[in-house]
Amino acid sequence: MNKILWSALLTLTLTACGTTSGTKATVEDRTGSKADAAMASPSKAGSSGVETTALDGKGVGGSALDGSSYAGDPRKDPASPLSSRSVYFDYDQFAVKAEYRAMLEAHAGYLLSKRDARVILQGNADERGSREYNLALGQKRAEAVRKALAVLGVSEAQIEAVSFGEEKPRKEGETEEAYAENRRADVVYADE
Amino acid sequence: MLRITLLSPLLFLAFLSVSFSTNAAMEIQVIGGAANKITVAMVPFQTAAGQPMPVLTQIAGDDLVRSGQIKLVDVSGMQQPVDLAQVNYGVWRSKGADAMVIGQVTALPGGRFDVRFRLLDVIKQTQLAGFSYTISAEQWRATAHQIADLVYEKLTGTPGIFSTRIAYVQKQGKRFELRVADADGQNPRTVVRSNEPVISPMFSPDGNRLVYVSFEDKKPVVYVQSLQDGSRRKTAAFKGSNSAPAWAPDGKRLAVVLTRDAASQIYMLNVDGSGLTRLTQGGNIDTEPVFSPDGNTIYFTSDRGGSPQIYRVAASGGEPRRVSFSGTYNVSPTISPDGKLLAYIGRDEGRFRVMLLDLSSGQTRALTDTARDESPSFAPNGQAVLYATVQAGRGILGTVSLDGKTHARLSESGIDAREPAWGP
Numbered sequence: 001m002n003k004i005l006w007s008a009l010l011t012l013t014l015t016a017c018g019t020t021s022g023t024k025a026t027v028e029d030r031t032g033s034k035a036d037a038a039m040a041s042p043s044k045a046g047s048s049g050v051e052t053t054a055l056d057g058k059g060v061g062g063s064a065l066d067g068s069s070y071a072g073d074p075r076k077d078p079a080s081p082l083s084s085r086s087v088y089f090d091y092d093q094f095a096v097k098a099e100y101r102a103m104l105e106a107h108a109g110y111l112l113s114k115r116d117a118r119v120i121l122q123g124n125a126d127e128r129g130s131r132e133y134n135l136a137l138g139q140k141r142a143e144a145v146r147k148a149l150a151v152l153g154v155s156e157a158q159i160e161a162v163s164f165g166e167e168k169p170r171k172e173g174e175t176e177e178a179y180a181e182n183r184r185a186d187v188v189y190a191d192e
Numbered sequence: 193m194l195r196i197t198l199l200s201p202l203l204f205l206a207f208l209s210v211s212f213s214t215n216a217a218m219e220i221q222v223i224g225g226a227a228n229k230i231t232v233a234m235v236p237f238q239t240a241a242g243q244p245m246p247v248l249t250q251i252a253g254d255d256l257v258r259s260g261q262i263k264l265v266d267v268s269g270m271q272q273p274v275d276l277a278q279v280n281y282g283v284w285r286s287k288g289a290d291a292m293v294i295g296q297v298t299a300l301p302g303g304r305f306d307v308r309f310r311l312l313d314v315i316k317q318t319q320l321a322g323f324s325y326t327i328s329a330e331q332w333r334a335t336a337h338q339i340a341d342l343v344y345e346k347l348t349g350t351p352g353i354f355s356t357r358i359a360y361v362q363k364q365g366k367r368f369e370l371r372v373a374d375a376d377g378q379n380p381r382t383v384v385r386s387n388e389p390v391i392s393p394m395f396s397p398d399g400n401r402l403v404y405v406s407f408e409d410k411k412p413v414v415y416v417q418s419l420q421d422g423s424r425r426k427t428a429a430f431k432g433s434n435s436a437p438a439w440a441p442d443g444k445r446l447a448v449v450l451t452r453d454a455a456s457q458i459y460m461l462n463v464d465g466s467g468l469t470r471l472t473q474g475g476n477i478d479t480e481p482v483f484s485p486d487g488n489t490i491y492f493t494s495d496r497g498g499s500p501q502i503y504r505v506a507a508s509g510g511e512p513r514r515v516s517f518s519g520t521y522n523v524s525p526t527i528s529p530d531g532k533l534l535a536y537i538g539r540d541e542g543r544f545r546v547m548l549l550d551l552s553s554g555q556t557r558a559l560t561d562t563a564r565d566e567s568p569s570f571a572p573n574g575q576a577v578l579y580a581t582v583q584a585g586r587g588i589l590g591t592v593s594l595d596g597k598t599h600a601r602l603s604e605s606g607i608d609a610r611e612p613a614w615g616p
Contacts, residue, residue, distance in 0.1 A: 120410075129544060130523040130537060130566060131391050131611070132436045133493055133500055135412060136449070136456040136477040139433050143455060161451065162411035163433045167389035 074110065075189065081106035085187045087145050088180065094140045096148045104145070107187055108152035115158070118190035121145045123163040124170070126179035135165030141185040220257050220600045230347050231288050232256060233265040237295035237309065238274045248297070248307065248336045255340035255354040255376060258600040259575060260593025262347065265289045276310065281317045289314045291347060293339070304328055307335055311343050320346045333379055353571045353614075358578060358602070359383075359393040359402055360589055360612040370404060372419065375571075375614070377589060377602030383419065392436055395615030396443050403427065403437040403446060414448055416463055427465050438481045438490075440507075447471070447481035447490060458492055460507075471509060480524055483507065484531050491515065491525040491534065502536055516549065518556060524567060528574040533594075535559070535568040535577045546579050546592060559596040569614040578602075580610045 075082045084103040087096055096104070111117055123142030125134035142161035149159055171181035234253040256262040265287045273279045274296045284292050295309030308324035321342055327335050334355065341352030354375055362369045362380075370384035370393055384390060386408050393404040400419055405412045412435045417424035428434040432451030439446055444463060449456050458471040458481045472478040476496040483490060484504075491504045494512065502516040502525045516522035521539035528535070531551075538547040538556075543563040549556045564582040571578065576591045587610040589602040603609040 122411075129521065129539070130480065130493070130500075132449070132480045133477070133523045135391075135433060135435050136479045139451050139456050140477065143451070160411075160431055161433075163451075164389075164407065165391075165412075167391065167407060 075192075082110055087141070087185045087187070089141050089144075089183045089185070091179075091183065094144050096144050100148075104148050105152060108149050108154050111149070111154045111158050112152075115155070118158050118160070119149075119154075120188045120190060121149075121159065121161045122186045122188055123161065123165075124168065124182050124184045124186070125163075125166050126182045127166040127169065127174075128179070131165055131167070135163050135167075138163035138165045138185075141183070145185045145187065220254065220598070222257075222260070222263075222598050229261060229263045231263055231265055231290045232343070232347070233267055233270075233284050233287060233289040233292035233314070235267055235270070235272055235292060235294045237297050237307070238272055239297045240299065248295070248332060248339065249293070251333060251336035251376070251378075252293070252340040252343070252354075255337060255352070256344060258376065258591060258598065259344060259348075259352075260595065260598030261575070262344070265292075276312075276319065279312060281312075281314055284314045291320065291343075293343060295339075300326065309339055311346055333374060337374065337376075350575060351573050353573045353575070356572050357395070357399065357615045358589070358612055359395060359615060360580075360603075360609050361390050361393065363587070363608040363610065370402070372402075372615075373602075377604070383417065383422065391611050393611060394437060394439055394613045396439050397441055397616065398443055399616040403439060405435045405437065414446075416446075425465070427463060428459075428461065436479050436481060438483060440483050441485060441487040447483065449479045449481065458490065471507075472505065472512065478503075482525055482527055484527055485529055486531065491527060493523045493525065502534065515551070516556075517554075522547070526568050526570055526577070528570050529572060530574055533570075533574070535570060537565055537568060546577055548577075548594065548596075557596070559592045559594070560590075560599070567611050567613075569612060571614055572616055578612045578614045580612055 074080050077083060081103045087100045107119065111119060121142040123138030123140065125137040139161065142163055146159050146161040150156065166182070169178065169182045170184070171178040234249045236249045253264050257264060271280070271283070273294050279294065292312050292314055293309055294312065295307065298306040300306055305327050306324060307327055310322040311320045312318070313320050323342065325335055337354040340354040344350070344352035344354070356375045357372050358375055358377070359370065359372050362371055366387060368386045368388065368390045369382045370390050371380045371382050373380040383402065384406070386406060388407040391405045393402050395402060401416055402419060403414060403416045406415055409429070412433045413426055414428035414434045414437045415424050416427045427446060428437070428448045428450060430450050430452040433456070434448060434450055436449040437446050445460055446463060447458055447460055450459050453470065455475050456477045456479050457473070458478050459468055460471055461468045471490065474496060476494060478492055478494045480493040481490045482492070488507055489504050490507050491502060493500050494503050497514060499520040500523050501514055502522050503512040504515050505512040515534065516536065519538050519540055522536055524537045526535050527533070534549040534551055536547055536549065537544050544565050545562060546559045546565045546568050547556055548559050559577060560579070560581070562581045566580045568577050568579045576593050578589065578591050580587055580589055582588070587608045589609050589612045591600045591602065592598065
């Protein structure tokens, strides 16, 4: 798990400073990419099998950076639980599992300490069945994380729970592995 | 980021008119016997030498066969009568024809054409209909569909739907296009291009607008777009997710699913986004609303009973009643234009298929034999259901007749099509 998160983190960092592809110019933001719809959707990374998915759900090409780029932003410190961003759910289950408690407590702590920070919880679902029903299932996962953060004292004004349903799979394919990867809610900060 | 394209049928028609003979990727599969079908001889229309060879009779013939109510006589090697005096009814009767269509295309000055056709009752040896059209070279397809509509209505008593349109979403790589095509899947025109998903399109009752859900803002937002000028507006962009739009029959209101107050719940609002009211209550999933044709009832999908099932509720509110009972996964309801039949997607032994429920008798049967069907939508005359399924890893569109015996594949091979909706 840590390895995956590390890769995701690295990708995020790379995304922040990578060159944006596509024809539509966007303002580059060193603290995190303001996603441009002209950029590609998630793409797969090399041999590790881990997708190079930025935390806003968009993978882009980038160039390597030295290790100092997350200095000062605890969310980008791989040693911090704040770098963990994905909550996985069992089939047809919508309860946040105990293993995510430390991670969500860390995010709640961050949000409580930074009242101007906003977080978007993006729910996802596997591809089986109706697209609209799956959108609602993804929403249920995002809502479960939202409630967990609310219980920890985070203001509703700082949280938005949305769903991508089955429309933006991190892993494609009709396999149990892909389905499990897509039964997920991601924690994404608005300034990333 | 997102480009709106105006519908420009004339340009596309001109191109397709020279290419659709090679473009005819349509497959029509008839399962089971041809009992009760009307047999029609579609005689190729006569054209003078040197004129473009329109495939009017092929387009119209495919339309009629796709209905499942008509079958065609093999006309190869037969005489090609152009007017009534040339018809030898006995010959056609011996070929099994109940009716026949004859016609003629004549070039006119200015690049226009005169198309005339007659529908004949072979048994009574009388003319059932006769029409002539003056058309431009871009109107071959539209004319063929109109001929099919007239023939179908005269023979079955039900209005044809061959001149109607469908909308669907095509995915190519990471790009999404919302398209509008003729009811046979041909003549597609792109109305939205996006690098983010687009789902759940639906035509307004007058056919002039589309409502759909776009993810371009990094969350689902409901848009209404004019097909006439391509302009559009956000109709529902509340906090959380905005999805599953459905037009009310009056064309003025929409049902949508919002998460602004709780889990996915059904709301009503005006097309301009005003007048929001909440229809369903509770913490469960309520989604995929559709209006009954009289506008008084909403059918929708809910997991309030533990598994997704179809329910109905008065459009004015009240206690929902469960409608689907067999199986543990029944979703995506669509109501026939007469309000008597409900088509939906049911899961049985891991297969998702188009099901048909007679609302008065409660009888249910499967219309398809595929495994990953989605997004059913009734033809405007109620005689067929349009749906999406997956074949060889790609999304395709198909229609099925209400007896489940006639299946047609609409989309061409090589594209990934999904989310179809049948419009007026």
